[in-house]
Amino acid sequence: MENAEGADPSSPEWSSPAQGPAESTPPQVPGAGQGQLLYHEETIDLGGDEFGSEENEPVSEDSSHFGDKLNEHLMESVLISDSPSNSEDDAGDPGCLQDVMEPAGGTAGPTLEDVIDKGALDTPSDDVGSDGEDTPRDVSDVTPDSRASLKEDPEQEEVEDLPASESGGAGASGPGAGEAPPGGVAAGACPRQPPPRDEPVPVCTIFSQPQPAGSQPPSLRDGFESQMVKSPSFSGASEAAPRTPPQVVQPSPSLSKFFGDTASTNSLASDFFDSFTTSTFISVSNPNAGSSVPENLSSLAATPGAENSPGSASYSPGMERSESGISTASLEIPQSPKPFSQIQAVFAGSEDPFATALSMSEMDRRNDAWLPGEATRKVLISVATQQYSTVFVDKEDLTMPGLKFDNIQGDAVKDLMLRFLGEKAAAKRQVLSASSVEQSLVGLKQLISCRNWRAAVDLCGRLLTAHGQGYGKSGLPTSHTADSLQLWFVRLALLVKLGLFQNAEMEFEPFGNLDQPDLYYEYYPHVYPGRRGSMVPFSMRILHAELQQYLGNPQESLDRLHRVKAVCSKILANLQQGLAEDGSASSLSQENRQASIQLWRSRLGRVMCSMANCLLLMKDYVLAVDAYRSVIQHHPEQEPQLLSCIGRIFLQIGDIKTAEKYFQDVEKVTQKLDGLQGKIMVLMNRAFLHLGQNNFAEAHRFFTEILRIEPTNAVANNNAAVCLLYLGRLKASLRQLEAMVQQDPRHYLHESVLFNLTTMYELESSRSLQKKQALLEAVASKEGDCFNTQCLKLA
């Protein structure tokens, strides 16, 4: 402590910048920022304060010595004088630095990789505008521009936040209002709302919930009850609303469109389901499906038109009952027709349906295997053992999803074009919308692959509406099929890909932890006789877990991933002990067992990789590195990539030496496999290492060398250009990036490349806007509606 007292007396201190002009300010700085930047001399009495507060100072000097000798608790604050190159005696007094720093230090929270520290950002630009008396003209000319460029980021951030928070708070209305251009596509959004009664509902045959049930006598021997009936076209408007108020109030006009629409597209939806359900239902052909019930129903299914005028009277009692508990028997029965109609198709098509069915069921079992939680398992057992009586399941244990917003369409690119290029140019922008493709899986795939993800989300929504899980259906009883869950998966995955995490979270919510009994095949013994396992795609579990990390809850992500991992490990253990996936005794053929083991190993590897990613996001680098290393065991073929990734992590932390060690390991591994890819990887790593050593020239050389081997390598191209900038060659850097984008816009119009390009445009000239607009045009002609326009920095 003595030291602190000694060091500080009256050393000149810059405390806060707002303290009044100092005489010493050099004249050249023309009043730089009227009182913003001032230098001020101040005598600081640091020592007394600092130690007084920390230390419980003893009254007598002697005892303080004593404290010295034994364990004193206090640490002294040491003044960091400066960097070593400064001479020692001007050792500034560090104590008050603390004050100075506080504002800035406080603002910066833990940041995601790209997050902007607004606090720091503001400072450079703030007073630029106000100073410069000497050259008023020039400066004022220049400053607004520079200021604009500097401030762009926060603005962008706001923009980004906006839709998110809206949607988070207000439910569906937010995103719908904010992002979707009103009208247009919305009209076509819900093909599935035929006017009640007079319209035959062919749709229903696909899902086959409502019609047969309505016609069933309420109490058959097998517990038929009509309550679960829920025609997609009916229940929403007429019954649901009064009974269970929708969770989210939806003022959007689209709701009426939703219900007022014609049924003209119904048949398309049914096509859609047919197109990919066939395989899923084949297992039905197993003979154990031969209960009397389905047989009765099969005739019903054959004549859906005749059966499907379900009186609303028969609905209401059902709905009432469903409030408290739901009869599973009634749930499954309405569905039974479906497999039978499918069977016919199957039989018609394949020569040896029985064999096919067997092999399919092997695959189904392998893929769908899952270990339910204890409570769920009990419910499933009781369903299995009491086929003909009613099993009551608490409503809370059922999955009742529904769209939370019915239209997220919108095309940010077009909006920007309208703003910057005018209506005429914007009119040229053509992207596929949900209505402009076939209302089927084919159309969906088309939308996804041409990167119109927003439209694809929409189309998923329509198809789900057809299934009775449309807008406002959340919280209403429904039944699930493998297909409906696949649709949900696609929709949610696309939302995540679009960065609409809050939206995805809202729609994921009714699925709980993906372990509710009605998400298992066993819950529907009549629809899926003999089939076991979960309908939830494995990838959806991963998505469900990963979503949380993007919402800022990485810990929750980790928890969920660990649960998934535990099940994977257990299933693997079962398989290795000669049991079936779910632990039941079974005689799997060797071949099947191996295939199963392989599948579940790769799934385990997938989970581990997600964990590693999550840990990286949490900036827990040590654990992340460990996790990536363990992934290597599951994906040995990815070893060089994983090692390189670990190396880059160390580079990011600043630990160049360890990074180098990992890069050397990569070189050893890739020596064995000689191939272009290995070579590129080695060169790439060397380039990164030089970056870490601040040697941009060498880094550039290695990136360029990659381009010699593989001229189309986007990463090397971009990175070489970045190096050029650091070498002071802005124009050359721009030329390289521009050439790259022109050469193959389909491939290179990537967010990161465009971001670099626009950043350099801003640096190059105060007239960057034109060039950015040119980029916008390029984007408009190539990119789908999922394009993230922020990287153009036009906002």
Next chain:
Amino acid sequence: MMRLTKPTLFTNIPVTCEEKDLPGDLFNQLMRDDPSTVNGAEILMLGEMLTLPQNFGNIFLGETFSSYISVHNDSNQVVKDILVKADLQTSSQRLNLSASNSAVAELKPDCCIDDVIHHEVKEIGTHILVCAVSYTTQGGEKMYFRKFFKFQVLKPLDVKTKFYNAESDLSSVTDEVFLEAQIQNITTSPMFMEKVSLEPSIMYNVAELNSVNQAGECVTTFGSRAYLQPMDTRQYLYCLKPKKEFAEKAGIIKGVTVIGKLDIVWKTNLGERGRLQTSQLQRMAPGYGDVRLSLEAIPDTVNLEEPFHITCKITNCSSERTMDLVLEMCNTNSIHWCGISGRQLGKLHPSSSLCLALTLLSSVQGLQSVSGLRLTDTFLKRTYEYDDIAQVCVVSSAIKVES
């Protein structure tokens, strides 16, 4: 002007599906087509694509401030004799950072003059980068303009030190000094400590105690965690021994001495480097004053609410004064003294000592500090306080205390 912090690596959001899922290979194909993913391992979040810094960011003392300065001719006229000057105005000085001070003969439309400047930041607080450009238009008119960029330099580290003196007996002190330094990362990004060393002053030799020898290899005591997360603190320990020639002249070591200074080198994102030194660390060589109290015996673990004994040794360190001492014992929240407070200890001659057995009990579980001893010299009416003289672990009596 653009500050050139190191570029960052682009991260993507991997979304995959399995072949049997509805999109089939579609999602995976999309990820393969995305140039920012890692070829062959698309699930990895951390890509290889470099992205330029998106904002000015924070700059910390000891780091190098790098900046790109580009003067672009936006007009359609050729201008001549362009002189670009970049000065950094700090609180105490003004530095010229331009690489060259010679004028460029001419600048055609849409061309630019580029300069990358570097400066190691040595002061905290407000800095202003002043870019001044003068040129001559085609009409021969002399033009001049300036731009200002202001930024704050922040403190990256918090360093605290503590000295421990190795003891021998009585008032003499061995010459070894241990220095404990706590270094805290007060930035917002992880920081890799590349080097933390103590540069001793001429009087001392230093031994670093931050690694252990394991199987012939030097392993740092910090484990695999080579970096400091924001707000993390790490402790370094050094042992200092006076050099022989100084050790003999014990007088020099007494009082305030300069020990040396800490030299700290760290790296952050992609090898962005920073370096700082502390000011000279000073230390007051210990003296024990007139009366010294040391512990002879104390149990390490005691039962809750059961008396235990300690033995203290009181030494008169004064040169020639015989002392008459009164012992007082003050209870603290957890430690209660048993016995009479304010009793006379009798005369204590210079350089002699007496042992004192004391009884106390604790009413609180856990690690408790023994405090509250007061010795009063009746002649000088001076009170010496002894707090935190030792710690005992207090456990519930239900648990059997081993040994």
